[in-house]
Amino acid sequence: MIALVLAFALPLAELPPGKTFMVLQPHHDDHTTDYGMGGLIAKFTEAGWDGWYVRSSNDEKDGAFGYPHNDIINLRESEAATKILGMKGVYSLGWRNDYMDSIPLQELRAQLILLIRKHRPDAVLGHDPWGHYDRNPDHRKVARAAAEAVWMAGLENVHPEHAALGFKPHRVSYLFLKARVDYGRGHHANRAVELTESQVQKKQKAYSTHRNVYASPGMARGMRQRLTAENLVIPEIEGKSDQEAAVMMEEWHMDWISRKRGAENGVKYAEVYWYSDEFDHVPGLQNYLQKNVVKK
Numbered sequence: 001m002i003a004l005v006l007a008f009a010l011p012l013a014e015l016p017p018g019k020t021f022m023v024l025q026p027h028h029d030d031h032t033t034d035y036g037m038g039g040l041i042a043k044f045t046e047a048g049w050d051g052w053y054v055r056s057s058n059d060e061k062d063g064a065f066g067y068p069h070n071d072i073i074n075l076r077e078s079e080a081a082t083k084i085l086g087m088k089g090v091y092s093l094g095w096r097n098d099y100m101d102s103i104p105l106q107e108l109r110a111q112l113i114l115l116i117r118k119h120r121p122d123a124v125l126g127h128d129p130w131g132h133y134d135r136n137p138d139h140r141k142v143a144r145a146a147a148e149a150v151w152m153a154g155l156e157n158v159h160p161e162h163a164a165l166g167f168k169p170h171r172v173s174y175l176f177l178k179a180r181v182d183y184g185r186g187h188h189a190n191r192a193v194e195l196t197e198s199q200v201q202k203k204q205k206a207y208s209t210h211r212n213v214y215a216s217p218g219m220a221r222g223m224r225q226r227l228t229a230e231n232l233v234i235p236e237i238e239g240k241s242d243q244e245a246a247v248m249m250e251e252w253h254m255d256w257i258s259r260k261r262g263a264e265n266g267v268k269y270a271e272v273y274w275y276s277d278e279f280d281h282v283p284g285l286q287n288y289l290q291k292n293v294v295k296k
């Protein structure tokens with residue numbers, strides 16, 4: 001059985017060379033949902049990288065407090081969660097959540113190009129625009145804008161007005177992309193990233209910081225009611241408040257998926273990605289380099 005599992009194990013990705021990464025996302029919580037990227041983010045920051053998070057939408061429809069309150073609560077929770085992961089800060093572009101189809105792609109892309117030229121990331125993390133169909137319109141929109149921005153930020157003739165502001169073209173060398181796996185046909189990853197216990201713990205804490213949409217007392221209450229209806233209890237959450245129980249349950253969720261991805265790939269904890277390095281777009285050169293390049 002173990003041999004069979006390992007026959008399907010993905011190659012393990014090491015962190016690429018560099019010092020700065022950016023996470024280009026639609027939503028406040030995309031750093032830990034879809035089973036990515038909190039562990040990888042923590043791995044980057046523990047290795048001394050600077051990381052910046054971009055929340056493209058305003059998340060107004062995520063939560064029960066009404067549009068303006070949801071926007072600001074989700075932004076604050078995003079700032080707190082990404083801080084736990086060791087990131088430097090969050091940019092909020094404030095586009096209307098779930099209503100992003102009407103934004104000109106070019107405008108969103110230009111914002112991302114500007115931010116890429118400002119921070120000059122060596123690696124970018126985000127949703128995979130070439131993955132299986134994602135029913136979330138914001139995921140599709142931002143994934144496409146981000147993929148285009150990553151390439152176009154390096155082209156001198158694209159938005160030359162940025163140069164007047166002091167932001168020169170910048171080529172992003174490495175991509176780590178994820179996609180939803182809870183519906184459709186899932187995601188075809190090509191690399192696993194091994195995580196340490198500390199990285200999994202940071203991912204758990206960051207995830208459960210999102211109390212407006214995940215670790216809310218209402219979530220735990222609903223779960224308890226369903227269990228009670230079936231005459232079941234979870235001893236570990238007996239005597240805990242709904243808020244405490246909700247945090248524990250969300251942390252178990254992140255622990256479970258990190259172990260599952262680890263077991264599938266021959267390590268204790270992992271996340272999986274579609275990874276692309278700087279020479280993947282020229283496969284002939286890639287093969288030549290693998291055979292012929294030596295370290296000076």
Ligand SMILES: [Zn+2]
Pocket residue numbers: 026027029030033136139
């Ligand atoms: Zn999302």
